[in-house]
Amino acid sequence: xxxxxxxxxxxxxxxxxxxxxxxxxxxxxxxxxxxxxxxxxxxxxxxxxxxxxxxxxxxxxxxxxxxxxxxxxxxxxxxxxxxxxxxxxxxxxxxxxxxxxxxxxxxxxxxxxxxxxxxxxxxxxxxxxxxxxxxxxxxxxxxxxxxxxxxxxxxxxxxxxxxxxxxxxxxxxxxxxxxxxxxxxxxxxxxxxxxxxxxxxxxxxxxxxxxxxxxxxxxxxxxxxxxxxxxxxxxxxxxxxxxxxxxxxxxxxxxxxxxxxxxxxxxxxxxxxxxxxxxxxxxxxxxxxxxxxxxxxxxxxxxxxxxxxxxxxxxxxxxxxxxxxxxxxxxxxxxxxxxxxxxxxxxxxxxxxxxxxxxxxxxxxxxxxxxxxxxxxxxxxxxxxxxxxxxxxxxxxxxxxxxxxxxxxxxxxxxxxxxxxxxxxxxxx
Amino acid sequence: xxxxxxxxxxxxxxxxxxxxxxxxxxxxxxxxxxxxxxxxxxxxxxxxxxxxxxxxxxxxxxxxxxxxxxxxxxxxxxxxxxxxxxxxxxxxxxxxxxxxxxxxxxxxxxxxxxxxxxxxxxxxxxxxxxxxxxxxxxxxxxxxxxxxxxxxxxxxxxxxxxxxxxxxxxxxxxxxxxxxxxxxxxxxxxxxxxxxxxxxxxxxxxxxxxxxxxxxxxxxxxxxxxxxxxxxxxxxxxxxxxxxxxxxxxxxxxxxxxxxxxxxxxxxxxxxxxxxxxxxxxxxxxxxxxxxxxxxxxxxxxxxxxxxxxxxxxxxxxxxxxxxxxxxxxxxxxxxxxxxxxxxxxxxxxxxxxxxxxxxxxxxxxxxxxxxxxxxxxxxxxxxxxxxxxxxxxxxxxxxxxxxxxxxxxxxxxxxxxxxxxxxxxxxx
Numbered sequence: 112x113x114x115x116x117x118x119x120x121x122x123x124x125x126x127x128x129x130x131x132x133x134x135x136x137x138x139x140x141x142x143x144x145x146x147x148x149x150x151x152x153x154x155x156x157x158x159x160x161x162x163x164x165x166x167x168x169x170x171x172x173x174x175x176x177x178x179x180x181x182x183x184x185x186x187x188x189x190x191x192x193x194x195x196x197x198x199x200x201x202x203x204x205x206x207x208x209x210x211x212x213x214x215x216x217x218x219x220x221x222x223x224x225x226x227x228x229x230x231x232x233x234x235x236x237x238x239x240x241x242x243x244x245x246x247x248x249x250x251x252x253x254x255x256x257x258x259x260x261x262x263x264x265x266x267x268x269x270x271x272x273x274x275x276x277x278x279x280x281x282x283x284x285x286x287x288x289x290x291x292x293x294x295x296x297x298x299x300x301x302x303x304x305x306x307x308x309x310x311x312x313x314x315x316x317x318x319x320x321x322x323x324x325x326x327x328x329x330x331x332x333x334x335x336x337x338x339x340x341x342x343x344x345x346x347x348x349x350x351x352x353x354x355x356x357x358x359x360x361x362x363x364x365x366x367x368x369x370x371x372x373x374x375x376x377x378x379x380x381x382x383x384x385x386x387x388x389x390x391x392x393x394x395x396x397x398x399x400x401x402x403x404x405x406x407x408x409x410x411x412x413x414x415x416x417x418x419x420x421x422x423x424x425x426x427x428x429x430x431x432x433x434x435x436x437x438x439x440x441x442x443x444x445x446x447x448x449x450x451x452x453x454x455x456x457x458x459x460x461x462x463x464x465x466x467x468x469x470x471x472x473x474x475x476x477x478x479x480x481x482x483x484x485x486x487x488x489x490x491x492x493x494x495x496x497x498x499x500x501x502x503x504x505x506x507x508x509x510x511x512x513x514x515x516x517x518x519x520x521x522x523x524x525x526x527x528x529x530x531x532x533x534x535x536x537x538x539x540x
Numbered sequence: 541x542x543x544x545x546x547x548x549x550x551x552x553x554x555x556x557x558x559x560x561x562x563x564x565x566x567x568x569x570x571x572x573x574x575x576x577x578x579x580x581x582x583x584x585x586x587x588x589x590x591x592x593x594x595x596x597x598x599x600x601x602x603x604x605x606x607x608x609x610x611x612x613x614x615x616x617x618x619x620x621x622x623x624x625x626x627x628x629x630x631x632x633x634x635x636x637x638x639x640x641x642x643x644x645x646x647x648x649x650x651x652x653x654x655x656x657x658x659x660x661x662x663x664x665x666x667x668x669x670x671x672x673x674x675x676x677x678x679x680x681x682x683x684x685x686x687x688x689x690x691x692x693x694x695x696x697x698x699x700x701x702x703x704x705x706x707x708x709x710x711x712x713x714x715x716x717x718x719x720x721x722x723x724x725x726x727x728x729x730x731x732x733x734x735x736x737x738x739x740x741x742x743x744x745x746x747x748x749x750x751x752x753x754x755x756x757x758x759x760x761x762x763x764x765x766x767x768x769x770x771x772x773x774x775x776x777x778x779x780x781x782x783x784x785x786x787x788x789x790x791x792x793x794x795x796x797x798x799x800x801x802x803x804x805x806x807x808x809x810x811x812x813x814x815x816x817x818x819x820x821x822x823x824x825x826x827x828x829x830x831x832x833x834x835x836x837x838x839x840x841x842x843x844x845x846x847x848x849x850x851x852x853x854x855x856x857x858x859x860x861x862x863x864x865x866x867x868x869x870x871x872x873x874x875x876x877x878x879x880x881x882x883x884x885x886x887x888x889x890x891x892x893x894x895x896x897x898x899x900x901x902x903x904x905x906x907x908x909x910x911x912x913x914x915x916x917x918x919x920x921x922x923x924x925x926x927x928x929x930x931x932x933x934x935x936x937x938x939x940x941x942x943x944x945x946x947x948x949x950x951x952x953x954x955x956x957x958x959x960x961x962x963x964x965x966x967x968x969x
Binding site for chain 1: 542645649650651652653654655656657658659660674676677679681685700701702704706707708709720721734735736738740741742743746747748749770772794796802803827828829830831832833834837838840841842843844845846847848886
């Protein structure tokens with residue numbers, strides 16, 4: 112059984128014009144950089160690439176975009192790459208944007224021989240167009256299909272000659288599922304060892320899935336009051352991350368980061384920086400004692416199964432009935448929905464943390480959302496710079512106002528129906 | 541965050557009459573024995589138990605069967621327990637038998653918030669009755685639903701106070717998926733450690749899934765020519781296991797055991813015996829260098845996704861068109877289908893290894909199967925004590941006869957249509 116290749120160019124020898132390729136990694140964490148460089152060098156074109164992100168302009172998949180070798184991208188979030196955004200807006204590039212959890216799980220299903228499955232992510236949004244809707248236990252789900260590819264190209268930490276793989280920290284992300292789903296799977300590893308050197312209990316991808324393996328070179332490393340003790344909390348990117356600064360010292364919260372971690376700790380000191388350990392915002396972070404790493408399919412599994420006690424998200428608009436829009440401004444901003452649709456479709460308890468108005472001073476609390484929806488009727492509470500409001504069947508119910516902010520000001524800046532009952536107290540700080 | 545309980549009785553305090561419970565383990569490997577003993581002691585009744593097996597008469601779930609505390613079992617294989625078989629045949633016990641892969645994955649889907657999925661296992665058999673059949677890419681699949689439970693009770697090797705778990709060898713089996721699927725998950729561990737003592741890269745079940753944990757006590761440990769180099773092969777129980785004795789020394793085969801192992805080695809020497817390392821036949825085995833352990837959901841994922849190059853199964857009957865029956869004799873034998881339906885529904889290359897006739901001397905190669913089917917039109921080749929035959933559109937095609945066996949004898953003992961073309965050579969040994 113010989114699966115070992117000596118170089119990236121040899122390992123990708125039969126990737127052809129028009130091939131469909133899955134590429135592992137989240138942001139720049141755990142990307143198969145040697146293989147991508149080989150694809151650039153080989154100059155094959157019209158590729159369909161399945162990858163959560165598209166790298167940045169001068170690294171990762173960005174390199175293949177620059178050389179126009181990619182015909183179509185299937186991704187969840189492409190916000191970090193200007194050339195990508197340009198090609199998409201100009202129509203030079205076909206793009207399928209898929210909710211991050213659906214993307215991870217559709218790949219995992221291909222790996223498991225399951226042709227189709229049901230998820231609530233994207234129900235009621237443009238993602239649902241043309242898809243079968245079905246009700247289970249009173250909730251609406253979309254039928255999604257498994258996602259297949261001619262090649263899966265991924266990077267692991269260690270591998271043996273048979274193809275067994277072990278990953279480090281948050282580098283599992285999409286790579287473990289892709290490695291299991293590819294018709295032909297090519298793995299580049301930092302360290303290639305002999306069979307038996309890896310502990311069989313700790314293997315993340317078993318040899319049966321991996322067809323070719325090589326040792327890569329030159330790895331470039333890049334670098335509240337609602338919270339109750341024992342809660343598992345997912346904090347969105349942006350304003351929500353600030354919430355963690357206000358956790359009382361006697362409350363223990365386990366933060367989940369949807370790229371594959373529980374127990375997210377503070378930003379690292381200079382000497383702790385580790386490119387293999389990032390959060391969903393692609394910032395390097397640390398892990399606290401008792402934390403755990405896992406892959407994206409599992410991460411969205413725990414989100415979808417309702418294990419997260421509280422989700423705090425940013426938003427561009429929230430409607431009276433709890434609809435949320437936070438992923439797209441048509442014709443202007445096309446970063447992708449990332450994991451937001453999966454989160455809002457699944458979470459039992461969603462708080463939106465946002466400014467009360469947009470930069471133009473217009474209300475973000477509306478009778479109906481004007482932007483494409485991320486989810487329907489899912490927001491339970493809104494915390495803004497001006498107030499805290501519950502989303503009720505009758506409209507936005509004002510609970511507390513920020514210090515020095517009058518009820519009148521909140522009324523003025525709330526376009527959706529506002530319910531004010533009795534005296535509204537000032538927020539305590 | 542306190543999840544630690546001091547005893548099994550405390551940890552199961554709110555399991556009530558009529559509760560639905562998932563119990564981890566495969567055979568007697570990795571079963572939550574302390575918790576089962578506590579359930580027996582507590583005397584609660586009318587339980588619905590989801591467990592691949594039902595223990596043996598005096599250990600594991602067999603104890604709860606003996607005391608008649610179980611109203612219903614949801615299992616794939618119950619062959620080791622005579623009291624179970626008696627209660628089933630007498631109608632005292634309700635039993636749902638589910639293909640092993642469907643069982644594992646239905647639990648995994650509950651853990652992932654996916655209400656329904658499609659699998660080919662059981663299509664065309666009695667398992668398909670009343671289920672939606674749907675075609676994807678020209679193949680027929682059954683819609684199966686996620687399987688939920690009030691409690692998941694499992695055993696792990698090590699756990700920390702937050703509930704992070706690590707498993708040993710083939711003890712992952714159903715336990716990792718169940719741990720993630722339970723509405724309330726109770727874990728008993730051999731060793732309870734402090735958060736941070738487990739390596740976050742090696743955690744098999746993250747803390748978010750586990751609600752209660754306690755350290756258990758008194759753990760009782762129980763103890764070819766078709767094969768080409770580099771093949772991944774699943775060998776069924778019985779005659780097929782003998783195949784491994786005939787692998788030529790220059791051919792490297794990786795044996796898969798569907799309870800969660802690649803790289804299965806020979807039976808252990810006395811001093812190598814390890815109750816945590818068993819094969820699908822519940823025999824203790826060894827692992828070869830380069831092997832890997834994983835859970836049942838993953839094991840059947842790789843089977844279903846067609847990663848296995850060759851599957852060798854025993855059979856009670858095979859029909860001309862390749863139907864196979866090997867799991868049930870109505871009213872007489874109700875061991876369950878185990879993983880057989882999943883294997884035959886998925887494998888690209890299935891060889892049946894069996895005696896040509898049954899103990900009564902009747903042909904097992906028939907125009908049509910008379911016993912309940914395991915799978916439809918899936919067998920490609922049959923190796924018996926008398927001959928090797930291909931299954932073709934026209935019938936059984938005789939390829940080779942065993943030494944000293946005449947074509948006439950094979951004709952006499954083959955009830956289905958037999959095709960004999962030209963001289964039929966004798967098998968070389």
